[in-house]
Amino acid sequence: MCVFMLYQYKKINYRGRFAPSPTGGLHMGSLVSACASFLDAKASQGEWLIRMEDIDPPREQAGATEEILRALEAHHLSTCSEIIFQSKRSHRYISAIKQLWQQGDVYSCRCSSKQIKVLRKECLYCPCRDQSIIECMGEWHENILDELDQLGGALRLRVDELAESQIVFEDRHYGVISKNVAKEVGDFIIRRSDGLFAYQLAVVVDDAWQGITDVVRGADLLDVTPRQIFLQKKLGLPTPRYRHVPLVYDEQGNKLSKQHFAPVLDNALALDNLRVACRYLNIKLEDPQSIEDLLSQAVDAWVK
Template identity: 45%
Template sequence: MNAPPAAPAYRGRFAPSPTGDLHFGSLLAALGSWLLARAAGGEWLVRVEDLDPPREVPGAMQRQLAALAAFGLHSDTAIVRQSDRHALYQAALDTLMGDGRAFTCHCSRSDLAAAGGIHRRCVAPARTAAVRRVPAIRLRVADGTVIHFDDALQGPQTQDLAREVGDFVLKRADGHWAYQLAVVVDDAAQGITDVVRGADLLDSTPRQIALQHALALPTPRYAHLPLVVDDAGRKLSKSTAALPVDPRDPLPALRAAWSALGQAADAVAGAPSAEAFLERAKAAFQPRTIPRRPALEPAAMHNSAFTKLT
């Protein structure tokens, strides 16, 4: 009998949410995760994280995927949508509820305001809980729970999960799955070995590691790319990055993202197409030059052909 194929030593992913068109911050994460996967000789997957219908923009998923294709960034496997995977999340939640690691909770944000939003015990008044017929479900975080991990780009990280985060939500009172549970279940189910994403998600990682431990799932390696900020130090999603990159003219945005990743401009100079750019970028990529600190937005962000669709 032939042995099953070996799992890849490196499998990364890019996981956009369809809350708008592909912007520069998302392109930076997509390109950075693709380059690191290719540098390791691994696979790169695309997963659509469409579990928050109130925030979704009609048609955004299709436009995001079309933009990725225009930038030459193609998933190595079939694209997965989280909205098709409710049964997986429910099975994980049932496991956690069954062994007492998760519990129902009627506490609202206002109920937890006095504790800085950190849940250590349920404080919702009994009359309030009676009105809220559908509770949230939280992971029980034991006192003294401290999570340590070594981020490949940001270095050693430590978070006192009990004191800084508390018992966190796995399923919201509105019935929608929380990001933390879905991403952990999907990363494990897809065999993700390396999570590469923006540094704005760095403080989510300890929650995900705690969930991995609770569900007896493997913990992938993590690398959090630098954010790109404007002159005022604002994350670009709050300013220019909210404008979509233009898939009709992908090279300016690709060059800007390459620069923000700390790579040498001359390595990709003169590339005539997105495909040619990616081939040169793959050959010249130097992971050690990716900066830790936020980078200032590139001047190209102000080029209307780069940021605006008409």
């Protein structure tokens, strides 16, 4: 286990989580994901946590955090512990970067995404990786990320074509997934050029710190799971079990998301909203008249 990791929680057999980003209110697609993770935890007699992934201020909407939490409360999806806010956890992400830095696994990159895309098509590495960040900027010290920001570079994780870059895991819904991260993804960003921490780093660090045993989320994140597992291995962290649930689409065939202007749920219709979410999850209900009854039926059906 890596030295920066200190679990806050006692070890249990199951701990799940729902981790929305405050870029808008809760819509049906996110409610389906929240229900799936909640039901999976309750059916396993485990704990279910809420974590707010608020590490991208330019994309966040004012008041969205409170709106999401009110919606979850209205739908009786309650956390078993305090709500964690990623915006307050920079020190842990920096500790992870320090470990990767000292292992020689990261480098500073000033290439644009367009340049990287062209290099990948030509099966070439980013030229920045030829000089490690340690060689460019010296040993680790407390101001080194500030120096990096002045240079305008992002931090990329080095993914070499070794046996460890072939990631194979069994998704609890989609079965065995195999991806060679070196060939299919390449070196990926863990800290952006604007100084913000990348989702891939934050989610890996926080899942481990919270002792998450099972990640249940939308299938749109299935493709990034191998790189998260790769990063877990680099940091010496445990890999949780994964279950990705099918996405919800609108009548035009677009994924229900904030990017496609999915309507925000009406909390006054929480029971009806949950009925719809259960239909998307292929859960059959016997005309529940209350949210408590619906969730009880849904947990029983999830077990089966």
